[in-house]
Amino acid sequence: MKRLATALIVVVVALGGLAVGSAAAYIEPYTGPGEWWSPGRQAHGEYDWCGGRWYSNTFSRTEARVGLVTFINANGGWRYAKQDTDRQLTTVIPAGQEHFAKKPFCRNTSSYWQQGGCYGFRRDQQGNCT
Amino acid sequence: MKRLLIVVAVVGALVGAAFVAGMRVNVETDADSGAVGFTPPSTVYAGVGDDDDLKEFQRLAERSKVRPETRRVIGRFQTQMGVVELLVASTKGGQTCLIDIAPSRAEGTGCSDGPLFADGKVEWTITSDGGPDRFSMMYLAGVVSPGVSRIVVLRSDGSEQEAQLNSERAFVFSSTADELARDVLPAGFRAYNRGGRLVDSEDIPRLGG
16 A cells, blocks of 8 residues: 555656646747748747747748848737848847747848748747636 | 556656656756857757658757857947847857847847858847837847958948947947937948958848838
């Protein structure tokens, strides 16, 4: 009986660990990784009304062309925008300040075609609507 | 039966503990990233698209992980909005990054293949907040190669102004509140060598356009 109790406690602890773990960060692409981007083409992820809060946004390109990443809040305003020619362009919201509704957005702001994709990291419990 | 249950429980505990430990590493990594360069979590899951797409993005994220020991501060610049900090760093994938930390502590990382200045004499980035119609903060930041002695920033109203280089050849050119109110934004730059010859230039697309 004592062993059974011990085993149950261990199982509960293990499941608790998994529950805590699932609240951590995860990657979420919002385009394909090697798509072709015409001049001015843009893309966005879903609003984080539900699921983990977006806290980083990256536009990864194969060429050194100008690109943009930002977050768009519920009013359509931009937050934490960045633009440059780097192949891996990332904007990161300060830890603890990601708790507002937003979606990631990226755009090929150059006048050239380029190839790449956009993704971000999200954190918090998945499916947690606020 | 009890023994079997115990074995299952122990294995479950080990898996759970390992999972939690992995996530704790992520949390610490995230905390690090708040100060000195974005480092994607080491364990990733979920996402949209097919598995191959996700794996490719995971590979890209892994490749762009900054190696902490390579981080180097190249400047702290006072602006109207507060201090902007610039750093350079290398990634596990052999990229070199310019990192800027805004007064809000928001962090931008731009990484290119190979060494710094592989794509030009000026490594630059534009960071902003607000917009897309009116911005509340905007600065052009960067670092120039040793061959550059002067960099001039062009504004959207046609005016221009030289940006001050520090001892590391880094600069931050911040738009004033008045400029932002009038929608006058950085529109490009020209970099000159000691002899006054133009060695690099960029016309920067309007951010909110």
